[in-house]
Amino acid sequence: xxxxxxxxxxxxxxxxxxxxxxxxxxxxxxxxxxxxxxxxxxxxxxxxxxxxxxxxxxxxxxxxxxxxxxxxxxxxxxxxxxxxxxxxxxxxxxxxxxxxxxxxxxxxxxxxxxxxxxxxxxx
Numbered sequence: 001x002x003x004x005x006x007x008x009x010x011x012x013x014x015x016x017x018x019x020x021x022x023x024x025x026x027x028x029x030x031x032x033x034x035x036x037x038x039x040x041x042x043x044x045x046x047x048x049x050x051x052x053x054x055x056x057x058x059x060x061x062x063x064x065x066x067x068x069x070x071x072x073x074x075x076x077x078x079x080x081x082x083x084x085x086x087x088x089x090x091x092x093x094x095x096x097x098x099x100x101x102x103x104x105x106x107x108x109x110x111x112x113x114x115x116x117x118x119x120x121x122x123x
Contacts, residue, residue, distance in 0.1 A: 060084045078103055080121065 004010070016024045057064040060077075061084055077084050078100035085100050093104045097115060108115045 080107065 012024045056067045058067050059065075076086070076090075076094075078090070078094070080099045080103040083100065083102075087101065090100045093099055093101050093108075097104055097108050097112075099108065107121050111119075
């Protein structure tokens with residue numbers, strides 16, 4: 001391969017011809033004080049928004065969970081064993097028996113009448 005001192009210039013010209021002049025320009029060439037101010041203000045807004053989101057978290061069993069994931073009407077904590085559940089299978093048992101699936105299997109299954117009459121385990 002021959003060592004052509006103008007090889008880089010030729011390649012740059014070919015790229016500019018094929019893809020446009022902007023592809024070979026230095027990005028700093030179009031950067032000015034106004035764009036710098038806009039960038040820094042956008043960065044500050046993003047930082048403030050993220051800081052607000054971090055403060056809007058609730059601790060659940062030692063884990064911080066965003067408050068927006070909670071629905072005020074439904075509780076995801078089992079009143080029997082007091083564990084928090086993300087499982088959708090627990091929703092059915094929470095609605096019908098006011099307990100999670102694990103507590104249903106352990107305390108309610110085959111004893112639904114006793115559960116409906118108000119019996120609860122002493123934990």
